[in-house]
Amino acid sequence: MAEMSSDSGGGKKKKKGKFILTEGGSRAKKVSTRVDMTPMVDLGFLLITFFIFTTTMSKPASMEVKKPSSEKIEDPPKVPESRTMTIMMGKDNKVYWYMGINDPDRKKIPQVNITDYSEYGLRKSLREKDEAARNETGYKDKTNKDYASKGVIVIIKPLDNSTYKNIVDVLDEMKVTDITAFAWTEAAPVDLTLLDKSGLNK
Amino acid sequence: MPKVKVARKSTAIDMTAMCDVAFLLLTFFILTTKFKPKDPVAVDIPSSHGKQIKAKEIVLITIATDGKVFWDTDNPQIRQNTLEQMGTRYNIQFTSEEFTQFKNAGAVGVPMKDLKGWLALDADTRNKPGNLKGIPKDTVLLGNELADWLYCSKVAYKAILDKDAIIAIKGDKSTDYPAVRTVIKTFELRKILRFNFVTSLEGKDETAAK
Numbered sequence: 455m456a457e458m459s460s461d462s463g464g465g466k467k468k469k470k471g472k473f474i475l476t477e478g479g480s481r482a483k484k485v486s487t488r489v490d491m492t493p494m495v496d497l498g499f500l501l502i503t504f505f506i507f508t509t510t511m512s513k514p515a516s517m518e519v520k521k522p523s524s525e526k527i528e529d530p531p532k533v534p535e536s537r538t539m540t541i542m543m544g545k546d547n548k549v550y551w552y553m554g555i556n557d558p559d560r561k562k563i564p565q566v567n568i569t570d571y572s573e574y575g576l577r578k579s580l581r582e583k584d585e586a587a588r589n590e591t592g593y594k595d596k597t598n599k600d601y602a603s604k605g606v607i608v609i610i611k612p613l614d615n616s617t618y619k620n621i622v623d624v625l626d627e628m629k630v631t632d633i634t635a636f637a638w639t640e641a642a643p644v645d646l647t648l649l650d651k652s653g654l655n656k
Numbered sequence: 657m658p659k660v661k662v663a664r665k666s667t668a669i670d671m672t673a674m675c676d677v678a679f680l681l682l683t684f685f686i687l688t689t690k691f692k693p694k695d696p697v698a699v700d701i702p703s704s705h706g707k708q709i710k711a712k713e714i715v716l717i718t719i720a721t722d723g724k725v726f727w728d729t730d731n732p733q734i735r736q737n738t739l740e741q742m743g744t745r746y747n748i749q750f751t752s753e754e755f756t757q758f759k760n761a762g763a764v765g766v767p768m769k770d771l772k773g774w775l776a777l778d779a780d781t782r783n784k785p786g787n788l789k790g791i792p793k794d795t796v797l798l799g800n801e802l803a804d805w806l807y808c809s810k811v812a813y814k815a816i817l818d819k820d821a822i823i824a825i826k827g828d829k830s831t832d833y834p835a836v837r838t839v840i841k842t843f844e845l846r847k848i849l850r851f852n853f854v855t856s857l858e859g860k861d862e863t864a865a866k
Contacts, residue, residue, distance in 0.1 A: 490668075490671070491670070491671030491672050491674070491675045492671050494671070494675050494678075495671050495674045495675045495678050498675060498678025498679050498681075498682055499678050501682050502678065502681050502682050502685060505682070505685040505686065505689065506685065509685075509689050515854070515855065515856065515857055516714075516824050516852035516853055516854045516855060517704050517852060517853050517855055518850065518851075518852050519850070519851055519852065519853055520849060520850050521840065521843075521844065521849045521850075521851075522849070543833075612833045612836075612837075613833065614832070614833055614834050615832070615833070616832075616833045617829060617830050617831060617832060617833060618702065618719065618827035618828065618829060618830070618831040618832075618833070618836050619702040619829040619830065620833070621833070621836065621853075622702040622704055622853055622855055623702070623704075625704075625853070626704035626705055626855075629704075629705065630705055640837070
């Protein structure tokens with residue numbers, strides 16, 4: 455199409471030249487002043503499209519977070535230890551997690567694992583633990599109304615030397631692995647001593 | 657009988673009218689688009705997969721790398737209403753000139769006592785590092801100006817849009833957790849337990865690959 459229009463343009467020019475050169479020509483042929491507007495229309499609409507897209511695309515996307523109220527609940531629901539997973543975010547993008555409850559009065563100290571935020575790190579552990587918890591409770595049917603609370607229960611505790619990105623990453627993993635029973639709280643002193651004892655987060 | 661001459665009609669359509677329409681629309685779009693005021697600090701937001709929500713009107717709390725906090729919202733009416741309330745709370749009288757400046761100022765990150773002086777500056781010098789102190793924040797309500805900003809914008813949002821405010825946090829990837837914690841503690845003090853994290857969308861194929 456481009457070639458065609460340039461051809462015709464060239465043709466017109468030649469004619470024009472010819473008539474100007476004619477000496478003593480009694481009548482100069484009228485040259486059409488019409489310009490082909492098609493490319494200009496194309497350009498106009500292209501710019502419109504560009505403006506529409508760039509203005510609507512600049513709205514930020516966001517993920518929703520629900521935080522439990524920090525007020526003390528009188529009678530907290532009993533959480534089975536074997537299904538409780540505590541995740542702590544430490545420095546240099548490291549994640550520490552353990553199963554069960556960390557109570558210094560007990561003899562059994564939970565085993566702390568180190569992992570990272572990759573697909574084969576935290577996500578794999580979460581999937582494994584969720585599956586194990588579901589095997590234990592027998593709730594595997596997603597349509598069951600108790601489904602959400604019968605998988606693994608995750609407690610997220612960011613440590614002081616973690617970053618904002620770490621929180622977003624962990625909350626995002628919850629979405630990806632479809633775990634809805636999770637809570638975000640502050641790390642307790644006993645958690646810090648547990649990490650110290652294990653020689654981690656230094 | 658003479659032959660009937662079929663007049664040859666040109667297939668070329670006069671594009672002038674269409675061109676006029678195209679440029680008229682273009683002019684309209686250019687003129688109605690309001691440029692976003694420059695962000696006071698560069699914030700590198702983290703990415704996430706999950707469900708992404710696109711909200712039209714949000715109250716945005718930006719946390720910079722160094723923990724400084726900024727307040728921002730796009731709606732000029734909410735901005736005006738919030739400033740009116742803040743002025744009453746802190747006993748500061750703002751002139752109509754200052755209200756106009758405030759509506760177009762973009763993100764606000766100065767203590768209330770400096771706000772008048774900050775609004776008197778021109779748009780370029782406002783965002784110079786020395787002029788951005790961040791909104792004072794704390795884990796208690798006393799002296800926590802961020803809590804007042806949140807409260808006032810919540811009330812303003814309700815009054816103007818008749819909806820519960822959508823409040824979002826925009827943090828830098830490398831912002832330390834203690835700074836984030838202080839902001840979230842303030843949210844809790846103001847009974848804001850549902851909020852959003854502004855993130856960019858990560859590749860969808862990753863989510864599919866389970």
